[in-house]
Amino acid sequence: MSPVTSxxxxxxxxxxxxxxxxxxxxxxxxxxxxxxxxxxxLLSQGEKGxxxxxxxxxxxxxFKLLEDGGRQIITFPIPGDCVGLRSVLLRTSDHSxxxxxxxxxxxVGSSRMLQVFNEFPHxxxxxxxxxxxxxxxxxxxxxxxxxxxxxERTAHFFLExxxxxxxxxxxxxxxxxxxxxxxxxxxxxxxxxxxxNRVLRGLRELQLLTFHEHIVTIHDRAALxxxxxxxxxxxxxxxxxxx
Amino acid sequence: MSPVTSxxxxxxxxxxxxxxxxxxxxxxxxxxxxxxxxxxxLLSQGEKGxxxxxxxxxxxxxFKLLEDGGRQIITFPIPGDCVGLRSVLLRTSDHSxxxxxxxxxxxVGSSRMLQVFNEFPHxxxxxxxxxxxxxxxxxxxxxxxxxxxxxERTAHFFLExxxxxxxxxxxxxxxxxxxxxxxxxxxxxxxxxxxxNRVLRGLRELQLLTFHEHIVTIHDRAALxxxxxxxxxxxxxxxxxxx
DNA sequence: CGACGCTTTGACACAACTCAACAACCGTGG
DNA sequence: CCACGGTTGTTGAGTTGTGTCAAAGCGTCG
Numbered sequence: 001m002s003p004v005t006s007x008x009x010x011x012x013x014x015x016x017x018x019x020x021x022x023x024x025x026x027x028x029x030x031x032x033x034x035x036x037x038x039x040x041x042l043l044s045q046g047e048k049g050x051x052x053x054x055x056x057x058x059x060x061x062x063f064k065l066l067e068d069g070g071r072q073i074i075t076f077p078i079p080g081d082c083v084g085l086r087s088v089l090l091r092t093s094d095h096s097x098x099x100x101x102x103x104x105x106x107x108v109g110s111s112r113m114l115q116v117f118n119e120f121p122h123x124x125x126x127x128x129x130x131x132x133x134x135x136x137x138x139x140x141x142x143x144x145x146x147x148x149x150x151x152e153r154t155a156h157f158f159l160e161x162x163x164x165x166x167x168x169x170x171x172x173x174x175x176x177x178x179x180x181x182x183x184x185x186x187x188x189x190x191x192x193x194x195x196x197n198r199v200l201r202g203l204r205e206l207q208l209l210t211f212h213e214h215i216v217t218i219h220d221r222a223a224l225x226x227x228x229x230x231x232x233x234x235x236x237x238x239x240x241x242x243x
Numbered sequence: 244m245s246p247v248t249s250x251x252x253x254x255x256x257x258x259x260x261x262x263x264x265x266x267x268x269x270x271x272x273x274x275x276x277x278x279x280x281x282x283x284x285l286l287s288q289g290e291k292g293x294x295x296x297x298x299x300x301x302x303x304x305x306f307k308l309l310e311d312g313g314r315q316i317i318t319f320p321i322p323g324d325c326v327g328l329r330s331v332l333l334r335t336s337d338h339s340x341x342x343x344x345x346x347x348x349x350x351v352g353s354s355r356m357l358q359v360f361n362e363f364p365h366x367x368x369x370x371x372x373x374x375x376x377x378x379x380x381x382x383x384x385x386x387x388x389x390x391x392x393x394x395e396r397t398a399h400f401f402l403e404x405x406x407x408x409x410x411x412x413x414x415x416x417x418x419x420x421x422x423x424x425x426x427x428x429x430x431x432x433x434x435x436x437x438x439x440n441r442v443l444r445g446l447r448e449l450q451l452l453t454f455h456e457h458i459v460t461i462h463d464r465a466a467l468x469x470x471x472x473x474x475x476x477x478x479x480x481x482x483x484x485x486x
Numbered sequence: 487c488g489a490c491g492c493t494t495t496g497a498c499a500c501a502a503c504t505c506a507a508c509a510a511c512c513g514t515g516g
Numbered sequence: 517c518c519a520c521g522g523t524t525g526t527t528g529a530g531t532t533g534t535g536t537c538a539a540a541g542c543g544t545c546g
């Protein structure tokens with residue numbers, strides 16, 4: 001799947017250098033891959049599943065279903081992300097996870113995970129760091145939905161997505177592929193699909209961003225950041241001073 | 244501070260039994276306490292702080308500041324909760340944390356934390372479990388703000404708060420003390436303070452819940468749960484089958 | 487005492503939702 | 517082959533939930 005280094009290895013290296021043994025361990029973890037068809041549900045809210053996944057390729061979404069039938073998408077994991085760590089610890093999963101496109105994932109059982117943490121403590125810290133970054137993204141998302149207007153929120157979302165994809169080499173400065181439907185965007189942004197459409201039109205008319213045929217093009221990044229109130233993610237590509 | 248067992252010990256016991264050594268370790272961690280005056284800021288967004296805190300007594304809130312001056316409160320930590328674990332891992336804190344009432348906290352340095360994790364691996368797992376629970380609460384909060392109406396959201400918030408407080412013995416089935424202002428509620432719920440006031444009036448007129456003089460009284464829990472679409476927190480007081 | 491913060495209420499404005507209709511694009515099956 | 521239903525995107529018109537502005541009552545505290 002991944003040519004020389006996997007997305008996960010690339011990401012964890014942002015936290016600090018990895019030893020050969022650690023890289024080998026990560027490679028081994030990802031040696032088993034499962035192909036998942038678009039639409040399949042890997043984690044179901046309320047289920048007692050005990051497997052986490054490393055996403056290798058493709059797009060998915062983790063979300064919560066509400067009683068009234070609505071849903072809130074929490075995040076769109078991208079290649080290199082770990083999914084379901086939380087459902088391993090809590091006995092029943094508090095959220096669902098489905099494939100939005102065909103996906104390739106590597107399952108990691110809970111016992112294997114503990115074993116890795118014991119054998120490579122530094123790797124455990126790296127993964128904990130990655131988890132903290134994900135959590136920070138969720139928190140930012142919360143702030144977005146709670147306190148930003150629909151347009152700001154949407155702009156912010158695409159800027160953040162662009163950054164995340166860039167870290168794993170899936171976006172350049174102006175463009176990236178984004179297989180999401182406006183419906184899915186709506187469930188992520190806490191809006192109606194129709195309003196998402198209007199917001200996208202607005203951003204297009206402002207010559208800031210285009211979302212067309214599942215390609216996102218950022219025409220004026222600086223202006224978009226200003227509109228969204230976007231601040232670069234801290235603790236990201238910051239290099240460790242020692243080690 | 245805490246008479247026989249601390250709030251933290253009580254909470255972690257929900258995950259699984261603790262050995263005497265583990266309890267002793269937790270007690271020792273909380274042997275140093277700092278008194279914090281209402282209004283003091285312990286963590287500042289953007290700062291490079293490397294200390295986490297165990298909240299012993301009092302109320303605080305962790306929140307994000309937005310560029311336009313608005314703020315979004317992420318959660319109100321209550322006694323027994325750990326705060327700032329994430330800012331220890333990411334090099335700069337992505338959120339702030341201030342005291343809403345006078346507080347008592349125990350600081351835990353990052354090195355001390357790692358040391359504990361090494362010496363008592365099971366304790367590390369317990370704390371990781373508690374962290375996962377907190378994250379699940381944040382995710383639920385996200386779903387609330389994104390997909391529930393102001394009234395549902397408010398009802399849900401108080402139900403959840405009531406559960407959390409009950410776990411550490413700070414609430415009974417019908418009542419609990421809650422020193423939050425309507426302004427703080429608004430920043431947590433993603434509403435304006437004025438609308439919070441209207442929503443509270445509505446809940447009072449429906450004879451479901453009263454928020455008066457910083458005492459929350461739940462008059463009809465079942466009806467309130469139905470209105471909020473509240474589902475009990477999974478993975479909470481569930482007992483481990485083994486060990 | 488006055489100043490300030492918190493709560494409460496009313497009138498009004500506006501952002502976002504709903505409903506409805508249509509166009510474009512599938513994959514499917516007659 | 518074309519007809520067909522289903523999904524996604526697009527747009528308009530009208531509604532509604534929530535925010536904004538303004539003002540007043542009430543504690544508390546200096």
